[in-house]
Every structure is written in structure tokens, then in C-alpha cells.
Amino acid sequence: MEKYSLLSLFRHAGRHHEDWPRAWRDPAPKADYDTVIVGGGGHGLATAYYLASKHGVTDVAVVEKGYLGGGNTGRNTTIVRSNYLRDEAAHLYDFSLTLWEGLSQELNFNVMFSPRGVMSLGHTLQEMRDIERRVNANRLNGIDGEILTTAQVQKRVPLLNCSPKSRYPVMGASWQPRGGIARHDAVAWGFARAADAHGVDILQQTEVTGIRQRNGAVTGVETSRGFIGARRVACVTAGNSGVLARMAGLRLPIESRPLQALVSEPLKPCLDTVVMSNAVHCYISQADKGDLVIGAGADGYNGYGQRGSFRIIEHTLSAVCELFPAFSRVRMNRQWGGIVDICPDACPVIGKTPVEGLYFNCGWGTGGFKATPGSGYVFADTLANERPHPLAEPFALDRFASGALIDEHGAAGVAH
Ligand code: FAD
Numbered sequence: 001m002e003k004y005s006l007l008s009l010f011r012h013a014g015r016h017h018e019d020w021p022r023a024w025r026d027p028a029p030k031a032d033y034d035t036v037i038v039g040g041g042g043h044g045l046a047t048a049y050y051l052a053s054k055h056g057v058t059d060v061a062v063v064e065k066g067y068l069g070g071g072n073t074g075r076n077t078t079i080v081r082s083n084y085l086r087d088e089a090a091h092l093y094d095f096s097l098t099l100w101e102g103l104s105q106e107l108n109f110n111v112m113f114s115p116r117g118v119m120s121l122g123h124t125l126q127e128m129r130d131i132e133r134r135v136n137a138n139r140l141n142g143i144d145g146e147i148l149t150t151a152q153v154q155k156r157v158p159l160l161n162c163s164p165k166s167r168y169p170v171m172g173a174s175w176q177p178r179g180g181i182a183r184h185d186a187v188a189w190g191f192a193r194a195a196d197a198h199g200v201d202i203l204q205q206t207e208v209t210g211i212r213q214r215n216g217a218v219t220g221v222e223t224s225r226g227f228i229g230a231r232r233v234a235c236v237t238a239g240n241s242g243v244l245a246r247m248a249g250l251r252l253p254i255e256s257r258p259l260q261a262l263v264s265e266p267l268k269p270c271l272d273t274v275v276m277s278n279a280v281h282c283y284i285s286q287a288d289k290g291d292l293v294i295g296a297g298a299d300g301y302n303g304y305g306q307r308g309s310f311r312i313i314e315h316t317l318s319a320v321c322e323l324f325p326a327f328s329r330v331r332m333n334r335q336w337g338g339i340v341d342i343c344p345d346a347c348p349v350i351g352k353t354p355v356e357g358l359y360f361n362c363g364w365g366t367g368g369f370k371a372t373p374g375s376g377y378v379f380a381d382t383l384a385n386e387r388p389h390p391l392a393e394p395f396a397l398d399r400f401a402s403g404a405l406i407d408e409h410g411a412a413g414v415a416h
């Protein structure tokens with residue numbers, strides 16, 4: 001792989017950005033692999049990378065029906081934080097946050113992780129009580145968190161409307177300084193390049209259409225490019241997980257719904273942190289190139305259209321204008337949707353299924369981007385050792401039979 005020195009950058013610039021070396025190979029599928037990972041989003045690629053780099057399992061293919069990061073990985077609002085309420089979730093997400101902190105170095109690829117802090121506003125007495133409970137629980141788990149007064153919020157975010165006369169006055173906020181944002185598609189590219197360098201085959205434009213089994217054990221996947229045999233199949237397909245499960249004769253406790261986001265025209269730097277409000281209901285940050293990155297609620301019904309309904313955009317933008325009157329004349333450039341996979345307790349499913357050799361990592365819903373490195377790490381460990389990684393253990397599928405649910409609806413960035 002070519003090293004990017006200053007000299008090579010000049011050389012490429014002189015060639016008008018032509019003939020760049022490939023960041024990963026484009027191999028033909030082999031007849032079989034030890035492990036097939038279905039889904040070339042951040043979680044699938046991270047799983048492949050950690051399988052190869054930490055466990056020496058390199059006979060791996062990542063099978064992606066479209067292009068890398070074309071699912072939720074490239075569609076999210078890039079918020080990274082770990083301020084979850086329950087111990088199980090807090091430990092998992094905070095482990096992921098520690099991986100984010102060294103990820104650019106680990107992958108030798110700039111994922112532009114920017115720990116600019118994440119602020120969740122409280123607008124009612126009850127919300128402030130919930131914030132206090134969550135911040136205290138976080139601190140007990142060694143996770144950074146502070147409670148801000150209205151004056152402290154206003155100082156950090158001067159453009160925010162903190163008037164006591166507003167519909168939902170800002171009564172304070174929780175603040176996680178280590179949280180922030182990252183460049184979402186760079187995360188997919190960084191993991192892809194690093195996994196490929198370890199010998200993982202990345203097969204784009206290859207759709208899995210069936211999961212083959214014999215005597216209760218998986219034997220491989222049917223794809224749009226023919227059958228690919230595998231001893232282990234790991235489905236990391238976010239909003240399409242229910243479809244993949246059905247191919248194996250399983251039903252997951254998951255609802256798949258559109259969640260949408262928007263970006264504005266670029267503005268001069270004016271918002272240097274992430275602001276979330278579940279009551280007025282929007283979340284907003286400013287990307288490094290100046291666009292406001294905005295999102296809000298998921299559609300209230302299941303669907304696979306990567307658009308989302310107009311009602312939600314109207315609601316989101318009215319929330320932005322209420323919180324930031326100065327943005328009322330900013331034009332929106334683009335809008336899109338992604339299909340999120342939501343479990344009844346707003347927590348993921350990580351681990352094996354009743355079909356031997358068939359694993360799922362899904363159900364990250366509206367909040368899995370921040371989990372990308374941690375999810376890949378613990379899932380790779382689970383696959384390689386054929387037992388759950390300790391951080392993944394509470395998130396096994398059988399919790400829906402045992403009743404050991406981990407309710408994280410309150411910590412989700414999106415009310416649903
Ligand atoms: P994906 O990136 O969706 O990857 C799954 C891949 O599987 C896709 O590329 C898909 O094409 C592929 N696939 C599906 N079916 C098949 C098949 N049959 N054969 C082969 N390939 C298949 N999370 C946060 O933490 N912070 C946020 O700010 C945030 N904001 C969000 C905003 C929006 C609008 C959306 C939609 C989501 C948001 N999320 C956020 C959630 C986050 O994006 C996801 O939880 C996370 O990116 C899931 O990653 P993934 O790799 O599992 O899924």
C-alpha cells in the first residue's frame with residue numbers, strides 16, 4: 001500500500017486526482033470462507049478488522065449489497081457519547097468511546113473524531129431529575145458527566161435561546177465533555193482499508209438473498225454472485241436484520257423504521273458543541289466544513305423507504321428555530337433517511353442465534369454509530385471464541401425470553 005507523504009500528495013495533485021491507488025482490493029468471491037460477515041457498514045467492517053487484527057482470523061469476507069457505508073453508517077448525524085443509564089450499556093458504550101479516542105492512530109486513517117462535548121438540554125423539572133440521575137449513574141461508572149445550569153449552558157452556546165419566556169425554557173443540561181462527532185464514512189473507509197490489509201475480502205455490490213443451513217447449522221449464503229460457503233455467518237445489517245433473520249427462519253424482536261437527517265448550507269463557525277433536546281426535539285452540531293447537521297424523531301411506523309416523512313422534517317426544523325432563532329433563515333441543502341432497527345428496550349442484540357454458526361449484531365437503533373468500534377471489537381471476540389465477550393453478554397438474544405431487558409429509551413438520542 002502506498003504511503004501518503006507530502007511528496008506523494010503533491011504528485012497526486014499534479015495528476016488532477018487521477019490514478020489514486022485503491023484503498024482496498026476488489027476481489028472475486030472465493031467458494032468459501034471461515035467467516036462471512038453480511039453488511040459492509042461500520043459495524044461489519046469493524047468486526048472484520050478486529051477478527052483479523054486481534055484474533056488472526058483472516059479467512060473472512062464482508063458481503064455488502066451496495067457500497068461501503070451506504071447504510072446507516074453514512075446516513076447518521078455522527079454523535080458519539082457514552083452517557084447511558086444502565087451499567088451494561090454504559091460499560092459497552094464507554095468502551096467504544098475509549099476506542100474512538102485512539103481510532104485514527106489505530107487505523108492510520110483520520111476518522112476526524114472531534115471530542116467537542118455533547119449537551120442534552122433539560123426543559124422541565126422531571127427532565128432535570130432524569131439528567132441528575134443519569135449523570136450520577138455515569139459518574140459511578142467512571143464516565144465523565146456534569147450538570148450545567150442555564151447560565152452555564154448559555155455561556156457555552158451563546159446562540160441558544162435560553163429565554164425564560166420560551167415555550168420550553170432551558171432549565172439546565174447534562175454535559176459529557178469526551179463526547180463529540182466523527183466523520184461517518186471515514187470510519188467505514190478506515191476499517192475497510194485496515195481489514196483489507198489483513199487479507200479480508202470486501203465484496204461490494206453483492207446481495208445476500210438466502211442463508212443455507214444443514215442439520216441446524218449454517219453452511220453459507222446465497223448471493224447475487226452465487227453461493228458462498230461459510231462455517232460462520234455474522235449478520236450486521238442494521239435496518240435489514242429482520243429480512244436476514246427471516247432468510248434463516250428466525251424472527252427478531254425488532255422494528256425497522258425510517259429516521260432522517262438534514263444538512264444546511266455551510267456557515268461560518270458558530271456552534272462548537274453538540275446540542276440535543278428531547279422535549280423540543282432536535283439534535284444539532286456543526287460539521288467541520290460548516291454545515292449544520294440536524295436530526296430528530298423516527299417515523300412512527302415501520303418502513304424501508306430511506307426518506308422519512310415530511311411531517312418529521314417540519315417538526316425538526318421548527319424545533320431548531322425555537323432553540324436557535326438565529327438559524328431561521330438558514331437554507332437546508334440535503335435531506336435523507338436511514339432504516340433503524342429498534343429493539344423493545346432500545347438496546348442491541350449481539351451474539352449467537354438458535355442456528356449453529358449464525359450470529360447477529362443488530363438492534364442499535366438510532367444510536368449505534370457511537371458504538372461502531374466497540375461493537376466490532378466485542379463481536380469479533382464473541383465470534384472468534386464462540387462465547388460472548390463479557391461486555392456483550394447482557395445483550396444476548398435470549399434476554400427477550402428471560403425478561404432481562406436493559407431499558408435505555410431515556411438515553412437514546414431520539415424519542416421513540
Ligand atoms: P449500516 O451502516 O446500515 O450497515 C449495514 C449494511 O448492511 C448496509 O450497508 C446494507 O447495505 C447492508 N445490507 C443489508 N442487507 C443486506 C443484504 N441482504 N446483503 C448484503 N448486505 C446487506 N447513531 C449514533 O450513535 N449517533 C448518531 O448521531 C446517530 N444518528 C443517526 C441519524 C440517522 C438519520 C440514522 C438513520 C441513524 C443514526 N444513528 C446514530 C444510528 C447509526 O447510524 C446506526 O446505529 C449505525 O450506523 C449502524 O451501523 P451498521 O454498520 O450496523 O449498519
Ligand code: PYC
Nearest residue numbers: 077079283366367413
Ligand atoms: O444516539 O446520540 C445518539 C443520537 C443522536 C441522534 C441520533 N442518535
